[in-house]
């Protein structure tokens with residue numbers, strides 16, 4: 001069982017009072033600057049819009065062929081300095097300020113990819129006469145550097161992130177005999193870790209016990225899944241594999257499947273190799289390789305796959321998933337798949 005992405009997010013921020021939103025106020029300029037973080041290589045792009053009076057800002061992220069971040073500024077119309085901004089980066093494709101209904105203005109930032117809520121922040125600041133700063137709207141975009149990964153033969157020196165699906169407050173699927181997906185995925189992941197380490201790979205599990213990965217107990221689905229993706233970012237991993245068990249209302253549904261999102265040249269190849277490995281070693285029905293937009297396969301910037309090892313809703317496969325013998329078989333299959341993946345291609349840009 002998998003979580004879905006929340007693709008529309010609206011945040012309203014404001015300090016202005018209704019009485020202060022005089023139609024006569026104007027947006028006088030748009031400034032921007034880049035701030036580099038030497039610790040993690042990330043960059044922050046800051047846009048500042050100056051206004052002649054207090055304003056409020058409402059932000060909407062719109063996903064699509066060209067994702068956009070739209071910031072509507074209420075209480076001010078565009079002045080001479082609010083319009084097109086000559087700004088382009090890896091993330092930002094264009095910035096245009098325009099008039100919006102009801103004496104408002106809108107800044108539209110066109111993006112090269114979808115943004116996670118953690119990747120931007122919009123807020124208003126009040127006039128600061130002491131420092132000669134006007135009322136203003138601040139838009140911060142956080143750019144994570146492009147991921148580098150290696151695809152060369154051999155598991156030695158590869159960094160592999162294994163993500164045991166679910167955990168802690170989220171049990172995942174529960175079988176007819178009460179076997180929990182979160183327990184099965186962790187057991188398989190630990191076996192994969194041991195086998196890969198024997199072959200010289202460096203392995204990091206997103207969790208190595210029964211817990212949520214996001215710190216704290218009230219994370220949204222996106223925060224929890226992003227925390228798993230962040231492990232791969234932090235570790236500069238070459239590949240990301242999320243382990244799950246499938247579930248269906250039809251208890252006869254059975255077999256092994258692998259999902260990927262075609263975002264690098266290697267995602268499909270990885271999924272195919274893992275699927276072959278698991279079907280050969282595990283011996284279950286081959287349910288194939290499928291493209292999907294799952295959070296972890298989509299948002300990890302490196303080749304990634306999500307494996308549905310077997311159906312926990314199928315009593316026979318539930319028993320298998322709960323048995324050390326089958327857990328080991330599937331783990332061997334995943335490791336064989338990873339070995340095949342790395343040996344079949346040379347590339348990457350690490």
Ligand SMILES: [Zn+2]
Nearest residue numbers: 001165172244
């Ligand atoms: Zn799952």
